[in-house]
Amino acid sequence: MSAVVAYLDAAATTRVESNVADVVLHWMTEEFGNAGSRTHEYGLRAKKAVAEARAYLASTLGAQTEEVIFTSGATESNNIALLGLAAHGEKTGRKHIVTSAIEHKAVLEPLEHLRDARDFEVDFIQPGPSGRLTVEDVLARVRPDTLLVSLMHVNNETGVIQPVAELAQALVMTPTLLHVDAAQGYGKRTEDLAAPIDLISISGHKVGAPKGIGALLTRRRGWNKAPLEPIMYGGGQERKLRPGTLPVALIMGLYEAARSFHAQRDRWESDAYALRERLLTALEKTRYTINGDPEHSVPHILNLSFDKLSAEALIVRIKDQAAIATGSACTSASYAPSHVLTAMGLPKEQASNGLRFSWFPAQVGEFDAEAFAKTVAYMQPDA
Numbered sequence: 568m569s570a571v572v573a574y575l576d577a578a579a580t581t582r583v584e585s586n587v588a589d590v591v592l593h594w595m596t597e598e599f600g601n602a603g604s605r606t607h608e609y610g611l612r613a614k615k616a617v618a619e620a621r622a623y624l625a626s627t628l629g630a631q632t633e634e635v636i637f638t639s640g641a642t643e644s645n646n647i648a649l650l651g652l653a654a655h656g657e658k659t660g661r662k663h664i665v666t667s668a669i670e671h672k673a674v675l676e677p678l679e680h681l682r683d684a685r686d687f688e689v690d691f692i693q694p695g696p697s698g699r700l701t702v703e704d705v706l707a708r709v710r711p712d713t714l715l716v717s718l719m720h721v722n723n724e725t726g727v728i729q730p731v732a733e734l735a736q737a738l739v740m741t742p743t744l745l746h747v748d749a750a751q752g753y754g755k756r757t758e759d760l761a762a763p764i765d766l767i768s769i770s771g772h773k774v775g776a777p778k779g780i781g782a783l784l785t786r787r788r789g790w791n792k793a794p795l796e797p798i799m800y801g802g803g804q805e806r807k808l809r810p811g812t813l814p815v816a817l818i819m820g821l822y823e824a825a826r827s828f829h830a831q832r833d834r835w836e837s838d839a840y841a842l843r844e845r846l847l848t849a850l851e852k853t854r855y856t857i858n859g860d861p862e863h864s865v866p867h868i869l870n871l872s873f874d875k876l877s878a879e880a881l882i883v884r885i886k887d888q889a890a891i892a893t894g895s896a897c898t899s900a901s902y903a904p905s906h907v908l909t910a911m912g913l914p915k916e917q918a919s920n921g922l923r924f925s926w927f928p929a930q931v932g933e934f935d936a937e938a939f940a941k942t943v944a945y946m947q948p949d950a
Protein backbone atom coordinates (compact mmCIF):
# COMPACT_ATOMS: atom_id res chain seq x y z
CA MET A 568 0.00 0.00 0.00
CA SER A 569 1.29 3.41 -0.94
CA ALA A 570 2.12 5.78 1.92
CA VAL A 571 0.83 8.68 -0.18
CA VAL A 572 -2.77 7.48 0.07
CA ALA A 573 -4.41 9.81 2.59
CA TYR A 574 -6.35 7.84 5.20
CA LEU A 575 -9.90 9.21 5.38
CA ASP A 576 -11.62 6.14 6.78
CA ALA A 577 -11.10 6.56 10.53
CA ALA A 578 -14.72 5.62 11.25
CA ALA A 579 -13.82 2.14 9.98
CA THR A 580 -10.73 1.87 12.13
CA THR A 581 -7.66 3.74 13.39
CA ARG A 582 -3.95 2.99 13.57
CA VAL A 583 -2.42 1.65 16.77
CA GLU A 584 0.27 4.20 17.70
CA SER A 585 3.63 3.01 18.98
CA ASN A 586 3.00 3.86 22.66
CA VAL A 587 -0.08 1.61 22.56
CA ALA A 588 1.72 -1.13 20.61
CA ASP A 589 4.59 -1.05 23.17
CA VAL A 590 2.14 -1.56 26.03
CA VAL A 591 0.43 -4.43 24.21
CA LEU A 592 3.76 -6.08 23.42
CA HIS A 593 4.89 -5.74 27.02
CA TRP A 594 1.75 -7.47 28.31
CA MET A 595 2.15 -10.22 25.73
CA THR A 596 5.82 -10.97 26.04
CA GLU A 597 7.03 -9.80 29.47
CA GLU A 598 4.03 -10.01 31.73
CA PHE A 599 1.97 -12.72 30.15
CA GLY A 600 0.12 -14.07 33.19
CA ASN A 601 -3.52 -15.13 33.20
CA ALA A 602 -5.57 -12.59 35.18
CA GLY A 603 -7.50 -15.54 36.61
CA SER A 604 -4.42 -17.23 38.14
CA ARG A 605 -4.56 -16.52 41.87
CA THR A 606 -1.64 -18.62 43.07
CA HIS A 607 1.38 -16.75 41.72
CA GLU A 608 2.84 -13.37 40.91
CA TYR A 609 2.29 -13.65 37.14
CA GLY A 610 -1.46 -13.93 37.57
CA LEU A 611 -1.70 -11.44 40.39
CA ARG A 612 0.13 -8.74 38.43
CA ALA A 613 -2.15 -9.27 35.42
CA LYS A 614 -5.21 -9.11 37.67
CA LYS A 615 -4.02 -5.86 39.23
CA ALA A 616 -3.33 -4.32 35.80
CA VAL A 617 -6.81 -5.24 34.53
CA ALA A 618 -8.37 -3.76 37.68
CA GLU A 619 -6.55 -0.49 37.02
CA ALA A 620 -7.68 -0.41 33.38
CA ARG A 621 -11.26 -1.18 34.41
CA ALA A 622 -11.26 1.57 37.04
CA TYR A 623 -9.96 4.08 34.49
CA LEU A 624 -12.58 3.19 31.89
CA ALA A 625 -15.34 3.39 34.51
CA SER A 626 -14.08 6.79 35.68
CA THR A 627 -14.31 8.20 32.15
CA LEU A 628 -18.02 7.29 32.15
CA GLY A 629 -18.74 8.42 35.71
CA ALA A 630 -19.43 4.78 36.55
CA GLN A 631 -18.42 2.22 39.17
CA THR A 632 -15.46 -0.03 38.39
CA GLU A 633 -17.50 -3.25 38.57
CA GLU A 634 -19.92 -1.87 35.96
CA VAL A 635 -17.35 -2.34 33.17
CA ILE A 636 -17.21 -5.66 31.32
CA PHE A 637 -14.45 -6.22 28.79
CA THR A 638 -15.58 -7.68 25.47
CA SER A 639 -14.12 -8.11 22.00
CA GLY A 640 -15.70 -4.89 20.74
CA ALA A 641 -18.96 -3.08 20.19
CA THR A 642 -20.53 -5.92 18.20
CA GLU A 643 -20.17 -8.32 21.10
CA SER A 644 -21.22 -5.68 23.64
CA ASN A 645 -24.38 -4.98 21.63
CA ASN A 646 -25.21 -8.68 21.43
CA ILE A 647 -24.64 -9.27 25.15
CA ALA A 648 -26.84 -6.28 25.98
CA LEU A 649 -29.69 -6.86 23.52
CA LEU A 650 -29.94 -10.65 23.53
CA GLY A 651 -29.08 -10.71 27.25
CA LEU A 652 -32.20 -8.70 28.13
CA ALA A 653 -34.55 -10.94 26.16
CA ALA A 654 -35.17 -13.48 28.94
CA HIS A 655 -36.21 -10.67 31.28
CA GLY A 656 -38.59 -9.32 28.64
CA GLU A 657 -40.10 -12.76 28.21
CA LYS A 658 -40.48 -13.32 31.96
CA THR A 659 -42.12 -9.96 32.55
CA GLY A 660 -44.20 -9.85 29.34
CA ARG A 661 -42.41 -6.68 28.24
CA LYS A 662 -41.55 -7.59 24.68
CA HIS A 663 -41.56 -4.24 22.93
CA ILE A 664 -38.32 -2.55 21.86
CA VAL A 665 -37.75 0.88 20.30
CA THR A 666 -34.73 1.62 18.13
CA SER A 667 -33.80 3.60 15.03
CA ALA A 668 -33.60 2.35 11.46
CA ILE A 669 -30.11 3.91 11.16
CA GLU A 670 -28.38 1.74 13.76
CA HIS A 671 -25.30 -0.28 12.88
CA LYS A 672 -25.94 -3.87 11.77
CA ALA A 673 -24.54 -4.99 15.12
CA VAL A 674 -27.73 -3.60 16.69
CA LEU A 675 -30.19 -4.13 13.83
CA GLU A 676 -29.42 -7.82 13.41
CA PRO A 677 -29.74 -8.91 17.07
CA LEU A 678 -33.02 -6.96 17.24
CA GLU A 679 -34.28 -8.53 14.01
CA HIS A 680 -33.41 -11.89 15.55
CA LEU A 681 -35.49 -11.07 18.65
CA ARG A 682 -38.37 -10.03 16.41
CA ASP A 683 -38.20 -13.02 14.07
CA ALA A 684 -37.19 -15.84 16.42
CA ARG A 685 -38.47 -14.74 19.83
CA ASP A 686 -41.61 -12.84 19.02
CA PHE A 687 -40.53 -9.38 20.17
CA GLU A 688 -42.11 -6.32 18.60
CA VAL A 689 -39.46 -3.86 17.45
CA ASP A 690 -40.13 -0.29 16.27
CA PHE A 691 -37.40 0.92 13.90
CA ILE A 692 -37.88 4.71 13.83
CA GLN A 693 -36.86 6.53 10.66
CA PRO A 694 -35.25 9.86 11.45
CA GLY A 695 -35.94 11.99 8.35
CA PRO A 696 -33.28 13.81 6.29
CA SER A 697 -31.52 15.34 9.33
CA GLY A 698 -30.51 11.85 10.44
CA ARG A 699 -31.37 12.86 13.99
CA LEU A 700 -34.17 11.70 16.23
CA THR A 701 -35.63 13.94 18.88
CA VAL A 702 -36.34 12.73 22.41
CA GLU A 703 -40.04 13.27 21.63
CA ASP A 704 -39.81 10.99 18.55
CA VAL A 705 -38.56 8.22 20.81
CA LEU A 706 -40.84 8.84 23.79
CA ALA A 707 -43.88 8.81 21.48
CA ARG A 708 -43.13 5.12 20.83
CA VAL A 709 -42.49 4.08 24.44
CA ARG A 710 -45.35 2.05 25.97
CA PRO A 711 -45.92 0.36 29.32
CA ASP A 712 -44.56 -2.89 27.83
CA THR A 713 -41.42 -1.31 26.33
CA LEU A 714 -38.48 -3.25 27.71
CA LEU A 715 -35.77 -1.24 26.04
CA VAL A 716 -34.80 1.69 23.87
CA SER A 717 -31.58 1.16 21.89
CA LEU A 718 -30.23 4.31 20.27
CA MET A 719 -26.76 4.92 18.89
CA HIS A 720 -24.63 7.80 20.12
CA VAL A 721 -22.90 8.91 16.88
CA ASN A 722 -23.95 7.55 13.53
CA ASN A 723 -21.04 5.84 11.81
CA GLU A 724 -22.05 6.96 8.31
CA THR A 725 -23.18 10.56 8.82
CA GLY A 726 -21.49 11.53 12.11
CA VAL A 727 -24.85 12.81 13.41
CA ILE A 728 -25.09 12.87 17.21
CA GLN A 729 -28.26 11.52 18.81
CA PRO A 730 -29.62 13.14 22.01
CA VAL A 731 -28.75 10.16 24.21
CA ALA A 732 -28.09 12.15 27.42
CA GLU A 733 -31.49 13.88 27.28
CA LEU A 734 -33.16 10.59 26.45
CA ALA A 735 -31.50 8.95 29.46
CA GLN A 736 -32.89 11.69 31.73
CA ALA A 737 -36.36 11.20 30.26
CA LEU A 738 -36.31 7.43 30.75
CA VAL A 739 -34.61 7.20 34.12
CA MET A 740 -37.85 7.35 36.11
CA THR A 741 -39.55 4.75 33.89
CA PRO A 742 -38.99 0.98 33.85
CA THR A 743 -37.74 1.15 30.23
CA LEU A 744 -34.02 0.49 29.94
CA LEU A 745 -31.71 2.44 27.63
CA HIS A 746 -28.88 0.91 25.59
CA VAL A 747 -26.48 3.14 23.65
CA ASP A 748 -24.08 1.92 20.99
CA ALA A 749 -21.25 4.39 21.56
CA ALA A 750 -18.72 2.77 19.20
CA GLN A 751 -18.12 6.04 17.35
CA GLY A 752 -18.52 8.55 20.16
CA TYR A 753 -16.56 7.11 23.09
CA GLY A 754 -13.48 9.25 23.66
CA LYS A 755 -14.74 11.99 21.38
CA ARG A 756 -17.92 13.01 23.25
CA THR A 757 -17.64 10.87 26.37
CA GLU A 758 -19.39 13.57 28.44
CA ASP A 759 -22.75 12.59 26.82
CA LEU A 760 -22.27 9.09 28.18
CA ALA A 761 -22.05 10.09 31.84
CA ALA A 762 -25.89 10.40 31.80
CA PRO A 763 -27.88 7.58 33.44
CA ILE A 764 -27.67 5.22 30.45
CA ASP A 765 -28.16 1.60 31.54
CA LEU A 766 -25.97 -0.11 28.93
CA ILE A 767 -23.20 1.38 26.79
CA SER A 768 -21.22 -0.41 24.07
CA ILE A 769 -17.66 0.71 23.37
CA SER A 770 -15.18 -0.23 20.66
CA GLY A 771 -11.43 0.18 21.18
CA HIS A 772 -10.24 0.34 17.59
CA LYS A 773 -12.05 3.61 16.86
CA VAL A 774 -9.79 5.39 19.38
CA GLY A 775 -6.40 3.87 18.63
CA ALA A 776 -6.65 0.56 20.51
CA PRO A 777 -6.12 -2.75 18.71
CA LYS A 778 -9.05 -4.41 16.98
CA GLY A 779 -10.72 -7.08 19.10
CA ILE A 780 -11.17 -5.19 22.37
CA GLY A 781 -14.07 -3.17 23.70
CA ALA A 782 -16.36 -2.94 26.68
CA LEU A 783 -19.94 -3.01 27.83
CA LEU A 784 -20.93 -0.70 30.65
CA THR A 785 -23.83 -2.08 32.68
CA ARG A 786 -24.79 0.78 34.96
CA ARG A 787 -26.84 0.18 38.10
CA ARG A 788 -30.06 2.12 38.74
CA GLY A 789 -29.92 2.61 42.47
CA TRP A 790 -29.42 -0.93 43.74
CA ASN A 791 -30.78 -2.54 40.58
CA LYS A 792 -28.50 -4.10 38.00
CA ALA A 793 -29.65 -4.31 34.38
CA PRO A 794 -31.32 -7.75 34.32
CA LEU A 795 -28.95 -9.40 31.85
CA GLU A 796 -28.79 -13.15 31.33
CA PRO A 797 -25.55 -14.49 29.86
CA ILE A 798 -25.56 -15.41 26.18
CA MET A 799 -22.40 -17.53 26.57
CA TYR A 800 -21.26 -19.90 29.30
CA GLY A 801 -17.78 -20.76 30.51
CA GLY A 802 -15.37 -19.81 33.28
CA GLY A 803 -17.52 -17.15 34.91
CA GLN A 804 -15.27 -14.19 34.04
CA GLU A 805 -16.68 -10.68 33.74
CA ARG A 806 -19.60 -11.26 36.10
CA LYS A 807 -20.43 -14.37 34.03
CA LEU A 808 -21.54 -12.11 31.16
CA ARG A 809 -18.42 -12.52 29.02
CA PRO A 810 -16.74 -15.74 30.02
CA GLY A 811 -13.30 -16.57 28.66
CA THR A 812 -9.68 -15.80 29.58
CA LEU A 813 -9.22 -12.04 29.71
CA PRO A 814 -7.05 -10.63 26.89
CA VAL A 815 -4.83 -8.68 29.28
CA ALA A 816 -2.58 -7.24 26.56
CA LEU A 817 -5.57 -5.91 24.58
CA ILE A 818 -7.19 -4.52 27.72
CA MET A 819 -3.96 -2.68 28.56
CA GLY A 820 -3.83 -1.44 24.95
CA LEU A 821 -7.35 -0.05 25.29
CA TYR A 822 -6.39 1.58 28.60
CA GLU A 823 -3.31 3.23 27.05
CA ALA A 824 -5.21 4.31 23.91
CA ALA A 825 -8.10 5.79 25.90
CA ARG A 826 -5.70 7.73 28.13
CA SER A 827 -3.63 9.06 25.20
CA PHE A 828 -6.76 10.02 23.31
CA HIS A 829 -8.12 11.84 26.34
CA ALA A 830 -4.85 13.75 26.76
CA GLN A 831 -4.93 15.03 23.14
CA ARG A 832 -8.69 15.37 22.71
CA ASP A 833 -8.87 19.18 22.51
CA ARG A 834 -6.11 19.29 19.90
CA TRP A 835 -7.72 16.36 18.05
CA GLU A 836 -11.02 18.23 17.96
CA SER A 837 -9.62 21.54 16.65
CA ASP A 838 -7.54 19.68 14.04
CA ALA A 839 -10.59 17.65 13.02
CA TYR A 840 -12.64 20.85 12.53
CA ALA A 841 -9.77 22.41 10.55
CA LEU A 842 -9.63 19.45 8.17
CA ARG A 843 -13.39 19.58 7.70
CA GLU A 844 -13.16 23.28 6.87
CA ARG A 845 -10.28 22.67 4.44
CA LEU A 846 -12.21 19.96 2.62
CA LEU A 847 -15.45 21.96 2.40
CA THR A 848 -13.62 25.11 1.26
CA ALA A 849 -11.79 23.17 -1.47
CA LEU A 850 -15.11 21.72 -2.62
CA GLU A 851 -16.80 25.10 -3.01
CA LYS A 852 -16.62 24.91 -6.81
CA THR A 853 -18.33 21.51 -6.87
CA ARG A 854 -21.99 20.67 -6.30
CA TYR A 855 -22.63 18.52 -3.26
CA THR A 856 -25.08 17.90 -0.44
CA ILE A 857 -24.10 17.16 3.13
CA ASN A 858 -26.09 14.13 4.26
CA GLY A 859 -27.30 14.60 7.84
CA ASP A 860 -27.56 17.64 10.07
CA PRO A 861 -24.14 19.37 10.13
CA GLU A 862 -25.18 21.36 13.24
CA HIS A 863 -25.40 18.14 15.26
CA SER A 864 -22.40 16.24 13.95
CA VAL A 865 -18.99 15.20 15.19
CA PRO A 866 -16.11 17.08 13.52
CA HIS A 867 -14.45 14.05 11.96
CA ILE A 868 -17.20 12.34 9.94
CA LEU A 869 -18.73 13.96 6.88
CA ASN A 870 -21.08 12.29 4.43
CA LEU A 871 -21.36 13.95 1.02
CA SER A 872 -23.25 13.15 -2.16
CA PHE A 873 -21.93 14.86 -5.27
CA ASP A 874 -24.63 15.85 -7.71
CA LYS A 875 -24.75 13.47 -10.70
CA LEU A 876 -21.52 11.78 -9.69
CA SER A 877 -21.33 8.10 -8.89
CA ALA A 878 -19.64 7.37 -5.54
CA GLU A 879 -18.23 4.19 -7.00
CA ALA A 880 -16.63 5.97 -9.97
CA LEU A 881 -15.11 8.62 -7.71
CA ILE A 882 -13.69 6.08 -5.26
CA VAL A 883 -12.03 4.17 -8.08
CA ARG A 884 -10.67 7.37 -9.61
CA ILE A 885 -9.04 8.66 -6.43
CA LYS A 886 -7.99 5.41 -4.79
CA ASP A 887 -4.30 6.26 -5.23
CA GLN A 888 -4.79 9.61 -3.46
CA ALA A 889 -7.28 8.96 -0.67
CA ALA A 890 -8.91 6.05 1.13
CA ILE A 891 -12.59 6.88 1.56
CA ALA A 892 -15.69 4.74 1.89
CA THR A 893 -19.25 4.67 0.78
CA GLY A 894 -21.37 4.39 3.87
CA SER A 895 -22.97 1.37 2.27
CA ALA A 896 -22.29 -2.31 2.26
CA CYS A 897 -20.41 -2.98 -0.91
CA THR A 898 -20.38 -6.26 -2.72
CA SER A 899 -17.88 -7.11 -5.42
CA ALA A 900 -20.52 -6.60 -8.10
CA SER A 901 -22.50 -3.58 -6.96
CA TYR A 902 -22.81 -0.79 -4.43
CA ALA A 903 -26.13 -1.04 -2.61
CA PRO A 904 -27.59 2.24 -1.37
CA SER A 905 -26.76 2.80 2.29
CA HIS A 906 -29.50 1.62 4.70
CA VAL A 907 -28.79 4.74 6.78
CA LEU A 908 -29.23 7.25 3.96
CA THR A 909 -32.23 5.31 2.66
CA ALA A 910 -33.89 5.29 6.11
CA MET A 911 -33.36 9.06 6.23
CA GLY A 912 -35.66 9.22 3.21
CA LEU A 913 -33.07 10.71 0.84
CA PRO A 914 -33.72 10.41 -2.89
CA LYS A 915 -32.34 7.15 -4.32
CA GLU A 916 -29.52 8.75 -6.32
CA GLN A 917 -28.36 10.79 -3.32
CA ALA A 918 -28.52 7.74 -1.04
CA SER A 919 -26.61 5.58 -3.55
CA ASN A 920 -23.88 8.16 -4.01
CA GLY A 921 -23.12 8.99 -0.38
CA LEU A 922 -19.42 9.08 0.41
CA ARG A 923 -18.15 8.96 3.97
CA PHE A 924 -15.03 10.96 4.77
CA SER A 925 -13.73 10.35 8.29
CA TRP A 926 -10.43 11.29 9.86
CA PHE A 927 -8.20 10.99 12.87
CA PRO A 928 -6.13 14.09 12.11
CA ALA A 929 -2.70 12.73 13.09
CA GLN A 930 -3.26 9.61 10.97
CA VAL A 931 -4.44 11.17 7.69
CA GLY A 932 -1.02 11.66 6.11
CA GLU A 933 -0.82 14.05 3.16
CA PHE A 934 -4.27 14.97 1.88
CA ASP A 935 -4.42 17.38 -1.03
CA ALA A 936 -7.98 18.67 -0.71
CA GLU A 937 -7.58 21.00 -3.69
CA ALA A 938 -6.44 18.19 -6.00
CA PHE A 939 -9.34 16.08 -4.77
CA ALA A 940 -11.80 18.92 -5.45
CA LYS A 941 -10.35 19.35 -8.95
CA THR A 942 -10.94 15.67 -9.66
CA VAL A 943 -14.54 15.99 -8.49
CA ALA A 944 -15.10 19.12 -10.59
CA TYR A 945 -13.56 17.41 -13.63
CA MET A 946 -15.75 14.32 -13.25
CA GLN A 947 -18.95 16.16 -12.41
CA PRO A 948 -21.14 16.78 -15.46
CA ASP A 949 -22.32 20.37 -15.92
CA ALA A 950 -25.47 21.24 -14.02
Ligand SMILES: Cc1ncc(COP(=O)(O)O)c(C=O)c1O
Pocket residue numbers: 578579639640641642643671673719721722723748750751769770771772781
Ligand atom coordinates in the same frame (compact mmCIF):
# COMPACT_ATOMS: atom_id res chain seq x y z
C1 LIG B 1 -21.89 2.35 15.40
C2 LIG B 1 -21.08 1.09 15.41
N1 LIG B 1 -21.48 0.05 16.15
C3 LIG B 1 -20.79 -1.09 16.20
C4 LIG B 1 -19.63 -1.25 15.48
C5 LIG B 1 -18.87 -2.54 15.57
O1 LIG B 1 -17.77 -2.36 16.42
P1 LIG B 1 -16.65 -3.48 16.59
O2 LIG B 1 -15.83 -3.45 15.35
O3 LIG B 1 -15.88 -3.04 17.80
O4 LIG B 1 -17.32 -4.76 16.82
C6 LIG B 1 -19.16 -0.19 14.69
C7 LIG B 1 -17.93 -0.35 13.89
O5 LIG B 1 -17.90 -0.08 12.72
C8 LIG B 1 -19.90 1.01 14.67
O6 LIG B 1 -19.52 2.05 13.92
